[in-house]
Amino acid sequence: MTAIEPEPAALPIRRRHVFNPPEELGSLREQAPISPLRFPDGTNGWLITGYSVVREVLTDNRFSARHELRKLPPGQPRPEPAAPGFFVRMDAPRHTRYRKLLIGQFTQRRMIQLTPRIEAITEECLDALENRPHPVDLVQHFALPVPSLVISELLGVPYADREVFQRNTAIMVDLASGQERVATASAEISRFLADLVQRKRRCPADDLLSGLIGAGDLTDAELTSIAFLLLVAGHETTANMLSLGVFALLCHPKQLALLRADRERADGAVEELLRYLTIMQFGMLRVVREDVDLHGYRIAAGEAVMLSLPAANRDPAQFPAPDVLDINRNQPGQLSFGHGAHFCLGHQLARIELRVAYTALLRRFPELRLAVPPKEVPRREAMSIYGLHRLPVTW
Numbered sequence: 001m002t003a004i005e006p007e008p009a010a011l012p013i014r015r016r017h018v019f020n021p022p023e024e025l026g027s028l029r030e031q032a033p034i035s036p037l038r039f040p041d042g043t044n045g046w047l048i049t050g051y052s053v054v055r056e057v058l059t060d061n062r063f064s065a066r067h068e069l070r071k072l073p074p075g076q077p078r079p080e081p082a083a084p085g086f087f088v089r090m091d092a093p094r095h096t097r098y099r100k101l102l103i104g105q106f107t108q109r110r111m112i113q114l115t116p117r118i119e120a121i122t123e124e125c126l127d128a129l130e131n132r133p134h135p136v137d138l139v140q141h142f143a144l145p146v147p148s149l150v151i152s153e154l155l156g157v158p159y160a161d162r163e164v165f166q167r168n169t170a171i172m173v174d175l176a177s178g179q180e181r182v183a184t185a186s187a188e189i190s191r192f193l194a195d196l197v198q199r200k201r202r203c204p205a206d207d208l209l210s211g212l213i214g215a216g217d218l219t220d221a222e223l224t225s226i227a228f229l230l231l232v233a234g235h236e237t238t239a240n241m242l243s244l245g246v247f248a249l250l251c252h253p254k255q256l257a258l259l260r261a262d263r264e265r266a267d268g269a270v271e272e273l274l275r276y277l278t279i280m281q282f283g284m285l286r287v288v289r290e291d292v293d294l295h296g297y298r299i300a301a302g303e304a305v306m307l308s309l310p311a312a313n314r315d316p317a318q319f320p321a322p323d324v325l326d327i328n329r330n331q332p333g334q335l336s337f338g339h340g341a342h343f344c345l346g347h348q349l350a351r352i353e354l355r356v357a358y359t360a361l362l363r364r365f366p367e368l369r370l371a372v373p374p375k376e377v378p379r380r381e382a383m384s385i386y387g388l389h390r391l392p393v394t395w
């Protein structure tokens with residue numbers, strides 16, 4: 001503990017500006033890259049806002065991804081240990097085993113193979129969009145279906161089942177659905193994925209699930225859990241990046257014009273939008289396995305540390321003029337996909353999807369514009385993944 005350590009403060013949640021993280025995060029980072037934090041459940045822990053310390057913690061194996069290691073007051077419900085296969089909440093060596101098997105499936109070859117399929121899926125969704133009366137909600141009719149159909153393609157979900165799969169995933173990621181419908185949709189998807197695993201065992205094809213079955217001795221329960229993880233990790237994230245990214249471009253006409261003028265800028269635009277928007281706003285949590293001294297602060301075993309990716313990606317010590325959206329920034333190292341052992345497995349896929357979807361949408365609708373004033377676009381404020389509930393557009 002340092003002598004001048006302030007009292008733990010609540011996690012800042014409220015955004016004043018739609019694209020900027022809460023300003024208090026910046027003020028905390030200016031004082032120190034680590035601050036004591038009071039979690040909503042009343043326990044104390046730590047918040048990391050500085051870019052270099054976030055990276056440091058994510059590569060330090062004294063910080064665990066196992067939430068069940070948290071020391072909680074008596075009577076408070078403990079997080080369950082990760083189910084077999086749900087490796088994002090595991091540490092080495094269990095995590096390493098799954099990660100190796102999965103990396104073997106997210107190959108360059110598969111990504112190259114998937115690209116024309118992603119283009120075709122995007123064009124099909126745009127055809128459907130174009131035929132709708134507008135204004136139209138871009139979240140429901142573009143941002144949600146594209147990633148859901150891409151994951152279907154990746155996992156090898158048969159065409160005949162895609163509509164049901166997509167309908168249930170849309171319900172699952174929308175809190176407005178209500179708890180009961182979300183639970184029913186999740187159970188439905190789990191059952192569907194368990195059945196899909198059986199079908200892939202009987203008739204393997206050239207898809208990720210079949211590849212995983214062939215590559216290891218994973219059980220049905222593990223395979224179902226991995227498929228579910230890929231779906232939850234890859235769907236809501238990409239969907240929100242898609243709609244929020246389009247919204248950000250429509251609100252920054254000069255950047256939009258630069259991108260429209262030269263499609264070669266698309267990769268740079270994707271990278272900068274990932275940094276500028278950093279949609280994983282909360283939820284990057286690690287638990288300390290043993291007492292640790294971190295930059296003068298003593299973090300006790302069992303305490304939780306929250307890593308603020310939005311604060312890290314707006315750290316002026318790393319990114320000059322961090323609050324400016326500049327698609328020509330051309331500076332690598334943004335942390336939207338995390339860092340270290342759990343670095344996003346789907347980062348290449350997400351980058352391809354975003355590049356293809358932004359470019360195709362802008363090409364198809366040269367007159368694309370908001371159908372309501374920006375202030376009326378409803379945002380996902382207090383959710384782990386930031387984004388938009390709806391994005392009414394017209395052309």
Ligand code: HEM
Binds near residue numbers: 088151234285343349
């Ligand atoms: C992990 C962000 C898309 C699969 C992560 C992590 C972040 C992240 C921050 C690290 C979590 C942690 O350290 O606790 C994103 C963003 C995406 C995206 C912003 C879209 C813009 C995808 C896609 C897939 C995917 C498309 C797959 C289809 C995963 C998996 C992990 C992961 C499996 C866990 C990796 C591990 O624990 O080793 N993602 N992700 N993600 N992501 Fe993504």
